[in-house]
Amino acid sequence: MISYAAGLTVRSFWRFALATLAGVAPASFLLAHFGGEMTTGENDQILLAAARLGLLVAVPLAATALRDYLKRRRPPSPGARDPGPH
Secondary structure (H helix, E strand, O other): OHHHHHHHOOOOHHHHHHHHHHHHHHHHHHHHHHHHHHOOOOHHHHHHHHHHHHHHHHHHHHHHHHHHHHHHHOOOOOOOOOOOOO
16 A cells, blocks of 8 residues: 555656665565575474564564553653643
C-alpha cells in the first residue's frame, strides 16, 4: 500500500525507484542469506539462522515497546496542559 501511495505522489520515476530499492534491498539480502543457511540441512546452522532472524525482529520490537512503556510511566511535566479527549 505504501508503494502505491508513494507512486501517486509528485516525484520523478528515478527518485521513486531509488527509494524503493533502498527500502527493499536490505530485507531481500537478509532473507536470502537466512534462507540459504536454512537450506544447508545442518540443524545447528538452521537453529542459528532462526535465532538470528528472531533477534533481528525482536530487538527493534522490544526497544519500541520499552520506549512506549517508559513514556507512559513518565509523570507529566509541571505546567503541561492536558489536551483532553479528542
